[in-house]
Amino acid sequence: MAGARIKPLVAGNWKMNGLAAQLAEAEAVRAGMGSGSPAADVMICPPATLLGRLSSALEGSGILAGGQDCHSEKSGAFTGDIAAEMLVDCGAAAVIVGHSERRAGHGELDRDVRAKASAAHRAGLTAIVCVGETAGERAAGLTETVVCRQLEGSLPDGATAANTVVAYEPVWAIGTGLTPTAEDVARVHRSIRGALEGRFGAEGAQMRILYGGSVKPSNARELLSIDNVNGALVGGASLKAADFLGIISAYEA
Numbered sequence: 025m026a027g028a029r030i031k032p033l034v035a036g037n038w039k040m041n042g043l044a045a046q047l048a049e050a051e052a053v054r055a056g057m058g059s060g061s062p063a064a065d066v067m068i069c070p071p072a073t074l075l076g077r078l079s080s081a082l083e084g085s086g087i088l089a090g091g092q093d094c095h096s097e098k099s100g101a102f103t104g105d106i107a108a109e110m111l112v113d114c115g116a117a118a119v120i121v122g123h124s125e126r127r128a129g130h131g132e133l134d135r136d137v138r139a140k141a142s143a144a145h146r147a148g149l150t151a152i153v154c155v156g157e158t159a160g161e162r163a164a165g166l167t168e169t170v171v172c173r174q175l176e177g178s179l180p181d182g183a184t185a186a187n188t189v190v191a192y193e194p195v196w197a198i199g200t201g202l203t204p205t206a207e208d209v210a211r212v213h214r215s216i217r218g219a220l221e222g223r224f225g226a227e228g229a230q231m232r233i234l235y236g237g238s239v240k241p242s243n244a245r246e247l248l249s250i251d252n253v254n255g256a257l258v259g260g261a262s263l264k265a266a267d268f269l270g271i272i273s274a275y276e277a
Protein backbone atom coordinates (compact mmCIF):
# COMPACT_ATOMS: atom_id res chain seq x y z
CA MET A 25 0.00 0.00 0.00
CA ALA A 26 1.43 3.37 -0.98
CA GLY A 27 2.70 5.35 1.95
CA ALA A 28 2.18 2.52 4.43
CA ARG A 29 5.43 3.19 6.29
CA ILE A 30 5.22 6.98 6.30
CA LYS A 31 5.19 8.41 9.84
CA PRO A 32 2.12 10.64 10.03
CA LEU A 33 2.13 14.29 11.08
CA VAL A 34 -0.60 16.07 12.99
CA ALA A 35 -0.04 19.81 12.67
CA GLY A 36 -2.11 22.48 14.38
CA ASN A 37 -2.56 25.82 12.64
CA TRP A 38 -3.58 28.41 15.20
CA LYS A 39 -4.02 31.03 12.46
CA MET A 40 -4.41 34.58 13.89
CA ASN A 41 -5.51 33.31 17.28
CA GLY A 42 -3.81 33.42 20.63
CA LEU A 43 -2.22 35.81 23.07
CA ALA A 44 0.35 34.65 25.61
CA ALA A 45 -2.32 32.83 27.64
CA GLN A 46 -2.87 30.45 24.72
CA LEU A 47 0.54 28.92 25.43
CA ALA A 48 -1.14 27.04 28.28
CA GLU A 49 -2.91 24.95 25.63
CA ALA A 50 0.45 23.95 24.13
CA GLU A 51 1.67 23.03 27.62
CA ALA A 52 -1.47 20.94 28.07
CA VAL A 53 -0.81 19.15 24.78
CA ARG A 54 2.70 18.40 26.02
CA ALA A 55 1.37 17.08 29.33
CA GLY A 56 -1.36 15.07 27.60
CA MET A 57 1.07 13.36 25.26
CA GLY A 58 3.16 12.02 28.12
CA SER A 59 6.66 10.72 27.56
CA GLY A 60 6.04 7.68 25.34
CA SER A 61 7.03 7.73 21.67
CA PRO A 62 3.92 8.83 19.77
CA ALA A 63 2.80 7.13 16.57
CA ALA A 64 2.62 10.52 14.83
CA ASP A 65 4.82 13.59 14.72
CA VAL A 66 3.03 16.52 16.32
CA MET A 67 3.47 20.18 15.44
CA ILE A 68 1.93 23.49 16.49
CA CYS A 69 2.05 26.53 14.21
CA PRO A 70 1.21 29.54 16.38
CA PRO A 71 1.11 33.17 15.28
CA ALA A 72 4.65 34.47 14.71
CA THR A 73 4.37 36.56 17.88
CA LEU A 74 4.21 33.38 19.98
CA LEU A 75 6.63 31.22 18.02
CA GLY A 76 9.74 31.85 20.14
CA ARG A 77 7.94 31.36 23.43
CA LEU A 78 6.10 28.30 22.19
CA SER A 79 9.35 26.69 20.99
CA SER A 80 10.95 27.32 24.40
CA ALA A 81 7.91 25.96 26.21
CA LEU A 82 7.96 22.79 24.10
CA GLU A 83 11.71 22.21 24.22
CA GLY A 84 12.57 18.56 24.80
CA SER A 85 8.95 17.45 24.29
CA GLY A 86 9.37 16.26 20.72
CA ILE A 87 6.46 18.52 19.70
CA LEU A 88 7.57 20.64 16.76
CA ALA A 89 6.92 24.32 16.20
CA GLY A 90 6.13 25.85 12.82
CA GLY A 91 5.41 29.19 11.16
CA GLN A 92 2.29 30.00 9.14
CA ASP A 93 3.95 31.88 6.28
CA CYS A 94 7.32 33.28 5.24
CA HIS A 95 8.77 35.72 2.74
CA SER A 96 10.82 34.40 -0.14
CA GLU A 97 13.82 36.65 0.59
CA LYS A 98 16.32 36.22 3.42
CA SER A 99 16.22 39.83 4.58
CA GLY A 100 15.64 43.32 3.28
CA ALA A 101 13.14 46.15 2.95
CA PHE A 102 9.94 44.11 3.35
CA THR A 103 8.10 45.79 6.20
CA GLY A 104 6.01 43.40 8.23
CA ASP A 105 7.27 40.26 6.52
CA ILE A 106 9.15 37.40 8.14
CA ALA A 107 11.99 35.44 6.52
CA ALA A 108 12.23 31.66 6.75
CA GLU A 109 15.59 32.14 8.49
CA MET A 110 13.83 34.20 11.18
CA LEU A 111 11.40 31.36 11.80
CA VAL A 112 14.35 28.99 12.24
CA ASP A 113 15.88 31.52 14.62
CA CYS A 114 12.69 31.29 16.73
CA GLY A 115 12.81 27.50 16.87
CA ALA A 116 10.60 26.54 13.94
CA ALA A 117 11.11 23.25 12.14
CA ALA A 118 8.57 23.95 9.40
CA VAL A 119 6.41 26.58 7.78
CA ILE A 120 2.99 26.44 6.17
CA VAL A 121 2.99 28.04 2.71
CA GLY A 122 0.16 28.61 0.26
CA HIS A 123 -2.66 28.24 2.75
CA SER A 124 -5.92 29.08 0.96
CA GLU A 125 -6.44 32.02 3.33
CA ARG A 126 -3.18 33.50 2.02
CA ARG A 127 -3.96 32.59 -1.58
CA ALA A 128 -7.40 34.24 -1.30
CA GLY A 129 -6.69 37.07 1.15
CA HIS A 130 -3.22 38.07 -0.04
CA GLY A 131 -3.43 37.17 -3.70
CA GLU A 132 -0.69 34.57 -3.49
CA LEU A 133 -0.20 32.65 -6.72
CA ASP A 134 1.40 29.26 -7.23
CA ARG A 135 4.69 30.90 -8.22
CA ASP A 136 4.71 32.89 -4.96
CA VAL A 137 4.05 29.74 -2.99
CA ARG A 138 6.84 27.98 -4.83
CA ALA A 139 9.27 30.82 -4.00
CA LYS A 140 8.25 30.61 -0.34
CA ALA A 141 8.69 26.82 -0.31
CA SER A 142 12.15 27.28 -1.84
CA ALA A 143 12.94 29.85 0.86
CA ALA A 144 11.85 27.36 3.50
CA HIS A 145 14.20 24.75 2.02
CA ARG A 146 17.05 27.27 1.83
CA ALA A 147 16.60 27.95 5.56
CA GLY A 148 16.37 24.26 6.44
CA LEU A 149 12.64 24.24 7.16
CA THR A 150 10.09 21.70 6.03
CA ALA A 151 7.58 23.41 3.74
CA ILE A 152 3.96 22.40 4.33
CA VAL A 153 2.50 23.29 0.95
CA CYS A 154 -1.29 23.68 0.89
CA VAL A 155 -3.53 22.99 -2.09
CA GLY A 156 -7.28 22.63 -2.47
CA GLU A 157 -10.25 23.45 -4.64
CA THR A 158 -13.04 25.94 -3.99
CA ALA A 159 -16.70 24.93 -3.83
CA GLY A 160 -17.21 26.25 -7.36
CA GLU A 161 -14.30 24.28 -8.76
CA ARG A 162 -15.57 21.17 -7.04
CA ALA A 163 -19.09 21.69 -8.43
CA ALA A 164 -17.57 22.03 -11.90
CA GLY A 165 -15.78 18.69 -11.50
CA LEU A 166 -12.38 20.35 -11.48
CA THR A 167 -11.05 19.19 -8.12
CA GLU A 168 -8.17 17.02 -9.34
CA THR A 169 -7.33 19.38 -12.19
CA VAL A 170 -7.02 22.32 -9.79
CA VAL A 171 -5.13 20.42 -7.13
CA CYS A 172 -2.63 18.94 -9.59
CA ARG A 173 -2.10 22.33 -11.23
CA GLN A 174 -1.45 23.91 -7.82
CA LEU A 175 0.99 21.13 -6.96
CA GLU A 176 2.85 21.50 -10.22
CA GLY A 177 3.17 25.26 -9.77
CA SER A 178 3.75 25.41 -6.02
CA LEU A 179 6.30 22.66 -5.40
CA PRO A 180 9.92 23.52 -6.13
CA ASP A 181 12.08 21.04 -8.03
CA GLY A 182 14.17 20.34 -4.94
CA ALA A 183 11.23 18.98 -2.94
CA THR A 184 11.97 15.75 -1.05
CA ALA A 185 10.06 13.62 1.43
CA ALA A 186 12.16 15.18 4.20
CA ASN A 187 11.74 18.84 3.29
CA THR A 188 8.18 18.93 1.94
CA VAL A 189 4.73 17.99 3.16
CA VAL A 190 1.62 18.47 1.03
CA ALA A 191 -1.64 19.46 2.72
CA TYR A 192 -4.84 18.88 0.78
CA GLU A 193 -7.41 21.30 2.13
CA PRO A 194 -10.65 21.72 0.20
CA VAL A 195 -11.38 25.44 0.65
CA TRP A 196 -15.07 24.78 1.28
CA ALA A 197 -14.23 22.40 4.15
CA ILE A 198 -12.06 24.88 6.07
CA GLY A 199 -13.77 26.15 9.20
CA THR A 200 -17.21 25.08 7.96
CA GLY A 201 -17.72 21.74 9.69
CA LEU A 202 -18.11 20.17 6.25
CA THR A 203 -15.81 17.38 5.09
CA PRO A 204 -15.59 15.42 1.85
CA THR A 205 -16.65 11.78 1.95
CA ALA A 206 -13.96 9.22 2.69
CA GLU A 207 -14.20 8.15 -0.97
CA ASP A 208 -13.59 11.71 -2.16
CA VAL A 209 -10.60 12.13 0.15
CA ALA A 210 -9.20 8.78 -1.02
CA ARG A 211 -9.62 9.74 -4.67
CA VAL A 212 -7.93 13.15 -4.35
CA HIS A 213 -5.08 11.82 -2.20
CA ARG A 214 -4.51 9.03 -4.73
CA SER A 215 -4.26 11.65 -7.49
CA ILE A 216 -1.84 13.71 -5.41
CA ARG A 217 0.29 10.63 -4.73
CA GLY A 218 0.35 9.87 -8.44
CA ALA A 219 1.41 13.43 -9.28
CA LEU A 220 4.13 13.39 -6.61
CA GLU A 221 5.48 10.04 -7.77
CA GLY A 222 5.36 11.17 -11.38
CA ARG A 223 7.47 14.23 -10.65
CA PHE A 224 9.64 13.20 -7.70
CA GLY A 225 9.86 9.41 -8.04
CA ALA A 226 10.74 7.59 -4.82
CA GLU A 227 10.75 10.88 -2.87
CA GLY A 228 7.20 11.52 -4.04
CA ALA A 229 6.16 8.06 -2.88
CA GLN A 230 7.32 8.91 0.66
CA MET A 231 6.14 12.53 0.90
CA ARG A 232 3.50 13.11 3.55
CA ILE A 233 0.08 14.16 2.29
CA LEU A 234 -2.05 15.69 5.05
CA TYR A 235 -5.78 16.19 4.93
CA GLY A 236 -7.10 19.49 6.32
CA GLY A 237 -10.54 21.02 6.69
CA SER A 238 -12.84 20.59 9.70
CA VAL A 239 -10.84 17.75 11.25
CA LYS A 240 -12.05 17.13 14.79
CA PRO A 241 -11.84 14.31 17.34
CA SER A 242 -15.12 12.78 16.12
CA ASN A 243 -14.03 12.41 12.47
CA ALA A 244 -10.24 12.06 12.84
CA ARG A 245 -10.16 8.29 13.04
CA GLU A 246 -12.11 7.86 9.81
CA LEU A 247 -10.26 10.56 7.87
CA LEU A 248 -6.80 9.55 9.06
CA SER A 249 -7.25 5.88 8.23
CA ILE A 250 -7.78 6.58 4.52
CA ASP A 251 -5.04 5.38 2.14
CA ASN A 252 -2.47 8.08 1.35
CA VAL A 253 -3.68 10.30 4.21
CA ASN A 254 -0.50 10.73 6.24
CA GLY A 255 -1.81 13.06 8.90
CA ALA A 256 -3.85 16.19 9.37
CA LEU A 257 -3.57 19.97 9.26
CA VAL A 258 -5.95 21.13 11.96
CA GLY A 259 -7.25 24.67 12.40
CA GLY A 260 -10.03 25.36 14.89
CA ALA A 261 -9.71 22.08 16.77
CA SER A 262 -6.01 22.71 17.45
CA LEU A 263 -6.79 25.68 19.71
CA LYS A 264 -8.05 23.49 22.55
CA ALA A 265 -5.61 20.93 23.91
CA ALA A 266 -8.35 18.39 24.60
CA ASP A 267 -9.57 18.47 21.00
CA PHE A 268 -6.08 18.42 19.53
CA LEU A 269 -5.12 15.49 21.76
CA GLY A 270 -8.31 13.75 20.68
CA ILE A 271 -7.16 14.03 17.07
CA ILE A 272 -3.61 12.90 17.84
CA SER A 273 -5.02 9.88 19.66
CA ALA A 274 -6.59 8.69 16.41
CA TYR A 275 -3.11 7.27 15.78
CA GLU A 276 -3.07 5.26 18.99
CA ALA A 277 -4.13 1.63 18.89
Ligand code: PGA
Binds near residue numbers: 193198257
Ligand atom coordinates in the same frame (compact mmCIF):
# COMPACT_ATOMS: atom_id res chain seq x y z
P1 PGA B 1 -10.14 24.02 10.18
O1 PGA B 1 -8.94 24.71 9.39
O2 PGA B 1 -9.60 22.77 10.83
O3 PGA B 1 -10.58 25.04 11.19
O4 PGA B 1 -11.19 23.71 9.16
C1 PGA B 1 -7.99 23.93 8.71
C2 PGA B 1 -6.94 24.81 8.10
O5 PGA B 1 -7.27 25.89 7.59
O6 PGA B 1 -5.74 24.47 8.12
